[in-house]
Every structure is written in C-alpha cells, then in structure tokens.
Amino acid sequence: MNKTMINRVIRKIQRYKGWFGGAAALCMMAGLYVGLLASPPDYYQGEVARIMYVHVPLAHTSLLAYTVLFGGSIWYLWKRDPLVDNMCHAAAGLTALFTLLALLTGMIWGKPTWNAWWTWDARLTSFIVLLLITIGYLMLRTFIDDPEREARYAAVLAIVGFVDLPIVHFSVEWWRTLHQPQSISMRGVSISSGLLIPLMLMSVGMSLLFSYMLMVRTQMLYLVNLLDAKKGRLLSQFHLSKAES
Amino acid sequence: MGFFKIMQWVVWKDLLTEWRSRETMSSMFFFALIVILVFSFSFSMDQQAAQELIAGIIWVAFAFTGMIGLGKSFAVELQDDCLNYLQGCPGSKGALYLGKVTANFAFMFAVEVILFPMFIVLFNLNVIEEFHILLLIFLMATMGLSAVGTLFSALTVQIRAREVMLPILLLPLVVPVMIAAVEATKGALSGDSFALYRQWLELLAIFDAVFMVVSFWMFEFIMDE
Numbered sequence: 001m002n003k004t005m006i007n008r009v010i011r012k013i014q015r016y017k018g019w020f021g022g023a024a025a026l027c028m029m030a031g032l033y034v035g036l037l038a039s040p041p042d043y044y045q046g047e048v049a050r051i052m053y054v055h056v057p058l059a060h061t062s063l064l065a066y067t068v069l070f071g072g073s074i075w076y077l078w079k080r081d082p083l084v085d086n087m088c089h090a091a092a093g094l095t096a097l098f099t100l101l102a103l104l105t106g107m108i109w110g111k112p113t114w115n116a117w118w119t120w121d122a123r124l125t126s127f128i129v130l131l132l133i134t135i136g137y138l139m140l141r142t143f144i145d146d147p148e149r150e151a152r153y154a155a156v157l158a159i160v161g162f163v164d165l166p167i168v169h170f171s172v173e174w175w176r177t178l179h180q181p182q183s184i185s186m187r188g189v190s191i192s193s194g195l196l197i198p199l200m201l202m203s204v205g206m207s208l209l210f211s212y213m214l215m216v217r218t219q220m221l222y223l224v225n226l227l228d229a230k231k232g233r234l235l236s237q238f239h240l241s242k243a244e245s
Numbered sequence: 246m247g248f249f250k251i252m253q254w255v256v257w258k259d260l261l262t263e264w265r266s267r268e269t270m271s272s273m274f275f276f277a278l279i280v281i282l283v284f285s286f287s288f289s290m291d292q293q294a295a296q297e298l299i300a301g302i303i304w305v306a307f308a309f310t311g312m313i314g315l316g317k318s319f320a321v322e323l324q325d326d327c328l329n330y331l332q333g334c335p336g337s338k339g340a341l342y343l344g345k346v347t348a349n350f351a352f353m354f355a356v357e358v359i360l361f362p363m364f365i366v367l368f369n370l371n372v373i374e375e376f377h378i379l380l381l382i383f384l385m386a387t388m389g390l391s392a393v394g395t396l397f398s399a400l401t402v403q404i405r406a407r408e409v410m411l412p413i414l415l416l417p418l419v420v421p422v423m424i425a426a427v428e429a430t431k432g433a434l435s436g437d438s439f440a441l442y443r444q445w446l447e448l449l450a451i452f453d454a455v456f457m458v459v460s461f462w463m464f465e466f467i468m469d470e
Contacts, residue, residue, distance in 0.1 A: 077466055125420070132417035140414065143405040153400050156463045157414065160396070163459050164418045171421035171448055175428065 001081045009083060010222060013215045020212040027205030035198030042195070048112045053198050055105040057206035059127070062098035065091050065210055066130060070162040073155035083222060085151035088158065089141065090217035094210060096134040103127055122173035129168050133161040147225070248340045255344025256351075262321070263352065269317045273356045277310040278363070285367060295368045300431035303364055304423055307357055308390065308416070314352045315394040316411050318345060319402035328402070332468050342395060342464040346457075349391040349398075357383050375433040382433060385449040386426035392453060393418055396460040399467045425449045 001009070035053035042049030069091040076084045106124065107117045118124065137157050144150040246254075263269055284302045288294065322328040331341060361383075364370060397415045401407040425445040432442030 129417045129420055132413075136410075136414045136417065140400075140404070140410060143410060144403075145405075149403075152466055152469070153404070156396075156400060156466050160393070160456075160459060160463060161418065163455060164421070167421045167448075167452055167455065171424045174444060174448070175424055 001079075001083060006083050006222075010219060013219050017212055017215040017219075020208050020215065024205050024208035024212055027201050027208060031198045031201030031205055035195075035202065039194045039198055045113055048109065051105055051109045052195075053202045055102060055109055056199060057202040058098055058102040058105060059123075060203050061206045061210045062095055062102050062127070062130065064207055065095040065098055065214075066134070066162065066165075068214070069095055069134075069158050073158040073162075076151060076155045077159075082147075082151070082225065083218070085155070086221040086225065087214065087218045088151075088155065089221055090214050092134050092137045092141075092154070092158070093217065094213055096131060096138060098210070099127055099131045099134065103131065120172065120175070122169050122175075125172040126165055126169040130161075130165060133157070133164075137161070246336055248337055251334065251336055251340035252344040252347070255341055256347045259318075259345070259348035260351065263348075268321075269314050269352055270356060272317075273310045273314050273352065274359065276313055277306050277356060277360050280306040280309055281360075281363065281367065290368070292369055295370070296435060299364065299368050299370060300427045300434060302368075303361075303430060304386070304427050306360070307353070307387075308419070308423060310356055310360075311353045311387070311390050311394060312412050312415070314356070315349055315391070315398045315415070316401075316408060318349050318395065319398045320407070323402065338465045338468045339461050341468065342399075342461055345399075346391050346395045346460075349395050350387055353387045353391055354383065357387060370434060375436065378433045378439065379430065382426060382429045382446065382449070385446060385453060386422050388453045389422040389449060389456060390419055392456045392460050396464055396467065399464065421448060421452050425452070 031053060036050055041047050042052075069088055072084050072088040072091060075081070076088060103124070106127075110119070111117050137154055140157060141150050141154050144153060281302070284306070288298060290298065319328070322331060334341060361379075394415055397411055397418075401410045401414065404410060425448040429442045429445035429449070432445070
C-alpha cells in the first residue's frame with residue numbers, strides 16, 4: 001500500500017467505525033435483554049446457564065480475533081504493509097483480552113456446574129495456550145527496537161502459534177476431556193430456539209464490538225507510529241541546525 | 246554451494262565447535278543432573294510413586310535441558326558477528342535451518358541418551374524389554390522440540406531479554422510434544438501393550454512433520470535482514 005492508499009483506509013475507518021460500535025451496542029443490549037430476562041432458564045442448569053450468553057460469544061470472538069491476526073500476519077509477510085502490522089498488533093491485544101475474559105467467565109460457569117474452577121480439558125487448555133501465545137507475542141514486540149524486525153518476528157510467531165493450536169486441542173482431547181460438547185456445530189443445532197436467538201445476537205454483537213475495537217486500536221497504533229516518525233525527524237533536524245550554527 | 250552442502254557445513258561447524266569447547270553439552274548435562282536431584286529431593290518417592298511420576302520428571306528435565314542447548318545454538322553466533330555472515334550466506338536459508346536443527350537434535354539426543362541410564366539407576370526403573378520403543382519416543386519428541394526450538398532460538402537471539410523469551414515463547418507451543426512424550430513414556434515404562442500408546446507416537450509424528458515444514462518456511466523470514 002502506498003501513502004494515499006493508507007490515508008484512504010484510515011479515513012474510511014474514521015468515518016465508519018462509529019457504525020460498528022453502534023451496531024455492536026444495539027445487538028448486545030438486545031441480546032442481553034432476551035438472554036437475561038425474556039428467555040427461559042436452562043432445564044438442567046437453571047439460571048446459572050445464562051452466563052453462556054457472555055461466555056460463548058467471548059470465546060468465539062477470541063478465535064475470530066486470532067484468525068484475523070493469523071491472516072494479517074501472512075499478509076504482512078507477503079506484502080510488508082506497515083498498516084497491516086498495526087492491525088496485527090491491535091488484533092493480538094484484543095485476542096489476549098477476549099481470551100482472558102472467556103477463561104474467566106468459563107471459570108465462573110465451571111464452579112457451579114462442574115464443581116471446579118479449572119480442569120485440564122481440551123478447550124480450556126487450548127485457550128490457556130492461546131492466551132500464553134498472545135501474551136508472548138505482545139512481550140516479544142516490546143523487546144525489539146527495530147519496527148520492521150518487530151513486525152516480521154511477531155508475524156512469524158503468530159503463524160506458528162496458529163498452526164499449533166489445533167494440535168494442542170487434539171492432544172489434550174485424547175488426554176482427557178470434560179467440557180460439554182458444542183451446541184452449534186456442523187452436525188446441526190442442539191439448543192432450543194429460545195436460547196439460540198440471544199446467543200446469536202450476543203455473538204454477532206461481540207464480533208461487531210471486536211471490529212470496532214480493532215479499528216480504533218489500529219488507527220491509534222498507526223497514529224502513534226506516525227508521531228514517532230515525526231518526532232524523530234524533528235529531533236534530527238534540530239540537531240542538524242544546532243551543528244550548523 | 247548446493248543445499249545439502251550448506252547443511253552439511255553448518256552441522257560440521259557446530260559439531261566441531263562443540264567438540265573443541267564442550268560448552269553446550271556439559272552445561273546441558275550438569276543442568277539436567279541438578280534437575281533430577283531437585284526432583285528426587287522434592288518428592289520422596291518409593292518405587293511405586295516413582296513409576297507414576299518418572300515419565301513426567303524425565304520430560305521436564307529433558308525439555309529444560311533442551312532450552313539451554315537451543316538458547317546457546319544461535320547465541321554463540323553473536324560472537325565475532327558470525328550471525329551476519331550466516332545471514333549473508335548465499336543460497337537457501339532453509340539449508341541453514343536444517344543444519345542447525347540437525348546439530349541441536351544431535352546435542353539434545355546425545356544428552357538424553359547419557360542421562361537416561363542415570364534415571365534408570367536413581368529411580369530403580371525396569372526398561373530392558375521396552376528399550377527400542379523408548380528410543381523411538383525420545384527420537385521423535387526430541388525432533389519436535391528441536392524443530393520448533395531452532396526457529397525460536399533464531400527468533401529470540403537478537404532481541405532484549407532473550408534468555409527469558411525463549412522458554413516463554415517455546416514452552417506453550419510444545420505442549421503437545423510434552424503430553425505425547427510423557428504419555429508414551431509412561432506407557433512404555435509400565436509395560437503396556439504398544440497398541441495402547443501408539444496414538445501418542447502418531448501425534449509426535451504429526452507434530453514433527455507439521456513443524457518441520459512450517460519452521461523451515463518461517464526461518465526464511467527470520468533470517469531475511
């Protein structure tokens with residue numbers, strides 16, 4: 001991407017991000033209303049199961065965020081767009097955030113239903129590995145000074161981690177598993193529509209929220225880079241003029 | 246120079262420096278010995294408990310020992326700017342990667358083979374019948390560790406806090422190797438029939454194949470200055 005392209009993209013983000021934020025708020029408010037007040041409690045788990053409307057969308061969104069990070073990393077290694085790298089950086093932070101929240105809500109749900117905060121189940125373990133990878137990713141970025149190298153190394157880590165996750169999942173699945181099977185899968189839907197509608201609303205809302213946060217954060221990181229570059233130029237100009245006089 | 250020629254030279258160079266300095270292998274070996282001692286002090290084990298825990302202890306010791314070897318693998322290249330010359334080496338960077346993987350694999354596997362008899366003696370293990378299967382498990386798990394580890398050794402060598410970052414980045418990624426190696430070793434040591442733990446060897450094979458390819462490909466981007 002050249003400079004005018006980047007400017008166009010940034011301006012587009014500036015213009016449309018509000019729509020995403022607004023739509024996310026609407027979807028999630030509707031979803032929370034239907035989920036917490038209008039829908040019936042779960043037959044087996046009672047009121048406790050209502051945390052599902054937050055937990056499941058959070059988990060979906062963290063996977064969505066990591067997929068965006070993976071796609072962006074491949075794109076970066078291919079085209080070397082600094083803006084794409086900003087997006088990856090933003091997506092990594094959001095992946096860590098959503099994964100952490102999914103794990104915490106899962107723990108809160110796990111205590112009354114499984115009588116354990118934590119268990120070494122396939123999905124829990126792959127999520128904690130996901131969290132560790134994204135935290136490692138963010139740490140790695142702070143330890144490299146050269147921005148080009150930082151972007152390149154981070155992209156490599158993100159790609160290797162993405163390939164690793166399914167293998168982690170299967171290895172732990174063979175090892176031991178307790179998690180309830182997904183309610184919505186390729187084989188069809190095993191959940192009543194009264195519970196499905198709020199779940200869908202929340203999932204869509206959470207994804208929109210993620211897109212909104214991704215846009216804001218990408219824009220911010222881009223501007224910070226721009227500012228750093230400008231600061232560097234001004235400082236070097238200042239030193240040059242001092243050397244001349 | 247051809248692909249295999251470069252690979253050969255890298256392996257030869259690493260083995261020769263190791264032969265002359267004996268730095269990596271000896272530090273790995275003594276570190277592992279200390280890990281074993283710490284474990285045997287922290288758990289007061291009778292033979293029953295040892296049978297249960299030993300597989301985990303073996304692989305924790307091997308993985309941590311491997312970290313030391315992997316960390317040194319590229320750190321030694323920082324001396325006298327060797328890394329720059331390696332990066333400037335004409336031809337495929339993949340050959341460089343495969344050479345380094347081979348050398349790291351050789352160091353780790355050698356240390357494991359020396360250490361394992363110590364485990365047998367110190368924890369009174371009984372392994373005579375299953376020895377060839379154990380060797381196969383060690384071979385495949387070490388392959389997986391060095392395939393990913395070499396990539397991350399190259400990735401962390403030029404950053405700040407590299408000694409900390411290597412295990413932080415590497416250990417979460419090798420969770421499948423650890424699980425599979427521990428389970429397979431446990432099966433082999435307790436004398437289960439091979440069919441019961443064959444799936445773990447298959448998992449190791451899948452991991453090795455996937456990460457050899459991915460790391461081989463990603464290494465180009467790490468070395469591309």
